[in-house]
Amino acid sequence: xxxxxxxxxxxxxxxxxxxxxxxxxxxxxxxxxxxxxxxxxxxxxxxxxxxxxxxxxxxxxxxxxxxxxxxxxxxxxxxxxxxxxxxxxxxxxxxxxxxxxxxxxxxxxxxxxxxxxxxxxxxxxxxxxxxxxxxxxxxxxxxxxxxxxxxxxxxxxxxxxxxxxxxxxxxxxxxxxxxxxxxxxxxxxxxxxxxxxxxxxxxxxxxxxxxxxxxxxxxxxxxxxxxxxxxxxxxxxxxxxxxxxxxxxxxxxxxxxxxxxxxxxxxxxxxxxxxxxxxxxxxxxxxxxxxxxxxxxxxxxxxxxxxxxxxxxxxxxxxxxxxxxxxx
Amino acid sequence: xxxxxxxxxxxxxxxxxxxxxxxxxxxxxxxxxxxxxxxxxxxxxxxxxxxxxxxxxxxxxxxxxxxxxxxxxxxxxxxxxxxxxxxxxxxxxxxxxxxxxxxxxxxxxxxxxxxxxxxxxxxxxxxxxxxxxxxxxxxxxxxxxxxxxxxxxxxxxxxxxxxxxxxxxxxxxxxxxxxxxxxxxxxxxxxxxxxxxxxxxxxxxxxxxxxxxxxxxxxxxxxxxxxxxxxxxxxxxxxxxxxxxxxxxxxxxxxxxxxxxxxxxxxxxxxxxxxxxxxxxxxxxxxxxxxxxxxxxxxxxxxxxxxxxxxxxxxxxxxxxxxxxxxx
Numbered sequence: 001x002x003x004x005x006x007x008x009x010x011x012x013x014x015x016x017x018x019x020x021x022x023x024x025x026x027x028x029x030x031x032x033x034x035x036x037x038x039x040x041x042x043x044x045x046x047x048x049x050x051x052x053x054x055x056x057x058x059x060x061x062x063x064x065x066x067x068x069x070x071x072x073x074x075x076x077x078x079x080x081x082x083x084x085x086x087x088x089x090x091x092x093x094x095x096x097x098x099x100x101x102x103x104x105x106x107x108x109x110x111x112x113x114x115x116x117x118x119x120x121x122x123x124x125x126x127x128x129x130x131x132x133x134x135x136x137x138x139x140x141x142x143x144x145x146x147x148x149x150x151x152x153x154x155x156x157x158x159x160x161x162x163x164x165x166x167x168x169x170x171x172x173x174x175x176x177x178x179x180x181x182x183x184x185x186x187x188x189x190x191x192x193x194x195x196x197x198x199x200x201x202x203x204x205x206x207x208x209x210x211x212x213x214x215x216x217x218x219x220x221x222x223x224x225x226x227x228x229x230x231x232x233x234x235x236x237x238x239x240x241x242x243x244x245x246x247x248x249x250x251x252x253x254x255x256x257x258x259x260x261x262x263x264x265x266x267x268x269x270x271x272x273x274x275x276x277x278x279x280x281x282x283x284x285x286x287x288x289x290x291x292x293x294x295x296x297x298x299x300x301x302x303x304x305x306x307x308x309x310x311x312x313x314x315x316x317x318x319x320x321x322x323x324x325x326x327x328x
Numbered sequence: 329x330x331x332x333x334x335x336x337x338x339x340x341x342x343x344x345x346x347x348x349x350x351x352x353x354x355x356x357x358x359x360x361x362x363x364x365x366x367x368x369x370x371x372x373x374x375x376x377x378x379x380x381x382x383x384x385x386x387x388x389x390x391x392x393x394x395x396x397x398x399x400x401x402x403x404x405x406x407x408x409x410x411x412x413x414x415x416x417x418x419x420x421x422x423x424x425x426x427x428x429x430x431x432x433x434x435x436x437x438x439x440x441x442x443x444x445x446x447x448x449x450x451x452x453x454x455x456x457x458x459x460x461x462x463x464x465x466x467x468x469x470x471x472x473x474x475x476x477x478x479x480x481x482x483x484x485x486x487x488x489x490x491x492x493x494x495x496x497x498x499x500x501x502x503x504x505x506x507x508x509x510x511x512x513x514x515x516x517x518x519x520x521x522x523x524x525x526x527x528x529x530x531x532x533x534x535x536x537x538x539x540x541x542x543x544x545x546x547x548x549x550x551x552x553x554x555x556x557x558x559x560x561x562x563x564x565x566x567x568x569x570x571x572x573x574x575x576x577x578x579x580x581x582x583x584x585x586x587x588x589x590x591x592x593x594x595x596x597x598x599x600x601x602x603x604x605x606x607x608x609x610x611x612x613x614x615x616x617x618x619x620x621x622x623x624x625x626x627x628x629x630x631x632x633x634x635x636x637x638x639x640x641x642x643x644x645x646x647x648x649x650x651x652x653x654x655x656x
Contacts (some may be wrong), residue, residue, distance in 0.1 A: 019655040026655070041385060045570070046492045047423035047555050048389035048483065049461075053381040060465060061376035062480055064434035066472040070649040095375035106478045113654050127653055137388060143654045150434045150478035155376070164374045226376045242373070303498060303593035326470045327347040327354070327439050 018118060019111030019143075026115065027141050030122045037135045039101050039156075050141040051154060052101050059162065061092040067146040069326070075181060075190050078117045080205040082124020085149045087207050090132055091282035093155035094214025095227035095281035097163040100134045101238035108144035121149070132211050160218045166225035168243035168287035176303035177213040177284045177296055179203060181256055181271070184278025185263040192267070199259040213297065217286040220294065224287040230325075231277035234317050236285050236302070237311045243287075246307030249276070251290045251314045269293035273286055276313065277320050331647050346446060347439030348359035350450075354443065358450045365463045367429050367484075377465035387483035387490065389420040395475040397654070403518050406445045408533040410452020413477045414568065415535050415556060418460055419610035421483035422542030423555035425491040428460045434466035434478035439492050441475065449477070452465035452583035460539050467581075468596070488546045496552035496615035499557040505541040505612045505623055507531060508560055509584055509599070512606025515592040537610035544619060545614040548622065552615040558653075561646050564613050564630070565639045571615075576637030577604070579642045581629045604641065605648050 018026050023043025031044045042050035051058070065071055071081045086103060093100040105125055109118060125136055130210075134153075186196075195201055209227075217225050224243055228235045231251070240247045256264060256271035264271030287304050288294065311318060346354050359372045371377035379386070391486045393399055393416075393422025401639075414431060423426040433453055437446060439465075453464055496596065522527055528575045533628050537555075545553050552571055556563045560577070584592065584599035592599030639646060 006487050021655075022654045023653045041425070042490050042492065046490075046494075047420040047553075048387045048426070048490075050424070050479075050485070051386050051388060051491050053384055053386050056381055056384060058381050058482065059376045059481060060379060060430070060432055060480070062432040062434045062466060062467045062478065064436050064470055064476065064478055066436050066470060066476070069471060092375040096370070096378070098376070102388070104388055104390040104480050106390045106480075108392050108394050108476065125452075138360045138390060140391045140655070142392055143392060143397060144474065144476070146473065148392065148394070148436065148472070148476050148478075150390065150392055150476075152388070152432050152434075152480035153376075154386065154388060158379070162370050162374075162376075162378050164370065166374075225375075325351045327351045 007320035016115045017111060018109055018113045018115055021115050023141055026118065029115070029119060032118060033122050034126055034136045035130060037133055037229040038215050040135050040137050044136070044138050047147060051137055053156065055157055056160050057157055059093050059096055059098040059157060060152065061089060062150065063089050063092065064154040065149040067148070076205045078120035079124040082121040083128040083206045085151050086125045087209055088282060089151040089153035090128065090134065090211060091209035091227045093153045094209065094211045095225055095284055097160055097214050097218030097225060098155035098157045098209065099215055100132045100153050100155040102134055102137045102154040103129050105136055105139040108141060108142045108148040110145060111143055112267065113147065162220050163222050163225035165224055165226050165239045168245050168304045170245055170306040171290050171303055172223055172287040172304035173290055173300050174236065174290055174304060175247065175286055175298040175300045178210040178296050179281040180228065180254070180283055181260045181274030181278040183207055183280035185260045188267060189263055197200055197251035197259050197262050200263055203281060207280055207282050210284060210297065213284050216295070217284065220288060220292055222286040222288050226285050228279065228281065228285055230284040232285065233276050233311050238279040239287065240309040240311055244309055245310050246305040246309065248315055249302035249303055249311065249313045253299060273320050282300045337523055344443045345439060346443055348436055349443050351469055357447060358441070360463045361447060361450050362454055363458060367468050368463050372464070372466050378500045379465055380482065383485055383487050385485055387421050387424055387426040388484060388607050389417060389555065390478065390479065390480040391417050391420065391443045395478040406448035407452040409505065410449040411456040411534045413479050414453045414456035415537055416610060417479040417481035418456065418462065418539060419537035419555045421481045422537065422539045423541050423553055423612060425488055425546030425553060426485045427485035427543055428481050428483040428539065430462055430464045430465045430482040431457050433464055435467060436470045436472035436476040438473060439471055444656045447542045475512040491546050491550050491553035493552055493554050493567045493570040496573050496632045498632055498634040499571055499618050500551055500615040500632040501618055502547055502564065502575060502577065502627050502632060503614055503626040503628045505626045506538040507609040508556065508582070508611055509588045509602030509606040511535055511608035513588045516595060517591055523589050525590050528591055531609060535608055535610050537611060538625065541612050544623070548616060548620055550616050554613050556607065556611040556613055557610065558607040560613065561604050561639050567615065568637040569637055572637055573629055574633040574637065575639045576633055576643055577630035577639065581627060601648050603643040604646065
């Protein structure tokens with residue numbers, strides 16, 4: 001049940017399954033691949049880990065990824081699935097203005113899963129965490145029919161106040177850092193059996209959240225901050241609701257990037273729909289006081305107005321689906 | 329995807345399913361039932377939560393529960409499953425000598441699950457956490473074929489060093505606080521279609537870990553500490569391996585309690601096997617320096633010896649299965 005275990009060295013033979021290797025040897029093999037950081041005071045292998053929280057607070061978030069819902073083993077490598085599982089949790093830490101410091105990973109897998117698949121997943125989790133100097137500090141391994149990857153991410157605010165969804169004020173500008181629509185365009189082509197354009201397929205397989213932009217937004221005085229995981233209209237809708245404001249997006253500033261336009265042309269769909277409703281690129285959207293000098297990676301895409309909480313595009317209600325609901 | 333959401337009040341009508349209610353209204357309904365504590369600086373509803381960690385460190389652990397593997401909806405109420413999911417994670421925090429402070433809960437459920445089931449699960453998670461003044465500070469809700477409950481628990485060491493599995497020394501006594509074999513005896517009768525003896529069935533449905541005994545063991549100077557989740561022989565085996573010691577258990581001190589003996593008699597099995605290999609009661613096992621004055625709830629059940637890492641019972645290798653492996 002626990003996050004590490006005995007010192008046994010496990011070497012997986014080619015084609016070996018997790019059931020053949022066994023729970024504790026599998027945990028030992030996973031643990032042996034993980035890295036550490038100076039913040040990890042007690043790492044994997046005990047009932048619980050201990051992480052340094054020098055500012056007296058810890059940021060915490062969790063997301064669960066379910067096979068054939070959040071990822072497909074036929075669409076993505078184990079390594080990329082690991083990168084993505086880590087990324088979407090690390091991005092949630094960045095989305096309150098914090099720096100991620102650690103991951104906990106709960107893994108439920110079929111007994112006939114290849115050991116090599118689980119180890120490549122581990123490498124992906126480790127490497128994505130390493131991008132932000134975070135480490136996997138613990139986890140759990142158990143059995144299930146489908147692959148389930150549950151990740152919790154922890155982070156450090158370094159003395160700053162968390163930037164929530166609730167602080168947007170009329171007069172603020174809305175700005176985005178990171179890609180919009182790429183991952184969803186990639187999902188659209190993969191779901192039709194294509195593997196190109198490569199750029200959007202890669203964006204779906206392995207998002208590249210702008211982690212550093214979270215603390216940057218906090219430093220720039222952002223009033224509100226949100227991770228664009230379910231679609232821009234929907235996610236800034238959460239800001240509108242939590243802040244009690246109207247957010248008007250500027251359609252002209254939200255044109256699709258070339259690879260996304262290519263997908264729209266190939267599939268006969270409006271590429272801007274990917275931009276406005278596509279999730280999983282894990283861009284960050286922030287509301288800044290008007291006049292804030294923004295670094296070039298932040299693009300102003302709208303403004304905050306007084307009014308009933310809602311999101312409009314060019315002052316009109318958005319006619320599209322808005323974004324993702326796992327039960328719709 | 330996120331841990332709270334809009335302010336919408338959701339009221340579930342009788343028989344309503346999660347899919348009918350929708351992801352965001354379901355999250356709002358769950359969040360509305362949760363409590364808080366002074367440690368919760370930012371609770372559910374944003375991209376991440378913020379928790380106070382006054383001693384500059386946080387304890388962190390995670391366990392995943394999979395339907396029909398860790399629990400059965402036909403054996404346990406949603407409320408009890410919530411209690412148990414929280415308990416096994418809170419116990420892991422206690423098992424390094426810390427006090428639990430918060431839970432994160434990832435929930436993946438079928439679309440046709442009753443809303444009321446998810447809300448009762450939430451109540452169970454909340455109430456078990458409240459036993460130790462902890463709160464659910466965030467989570468995730470998504471869809472899957474089976475019910476998956478992923479919990480991460482956080483905790484506070486209050487200035488003490490964590491008590492790991494690695495510090496046992498020859499000459500230490502091994503002591504246990506909490507029940508042994510009750511939950512496994514309950515599982516045995518439930519798996520045969522019986523619902524009694526009630527005491528052991530209730531112990532399986534809703535374990536009662538001695539949370540306070542974790543920090544107590546730390547205060548008493550324990551050298552090593554472990555949560556008995558997979559079976560005493562197996563879990564003290566982790567201590568033996570991590571500490572490089574031989575642990576000899578005293579069979580005479582590990583007799584089964586009456587309800588467990590009743591199950592052994594009814595099923596024609598050795599009741600001591602439940603005591604030695606049954607998990608899920610979440611007793612704590614600790615290695616204390618010889619001569620430590622132990623409070624009465626700690627029972628001395630063995631001793632630590634120099635030798636090749638192993639567990640013996642009355643100086644002989646244990647012939648039973650040892651304990652639980654999810655892939656065996």
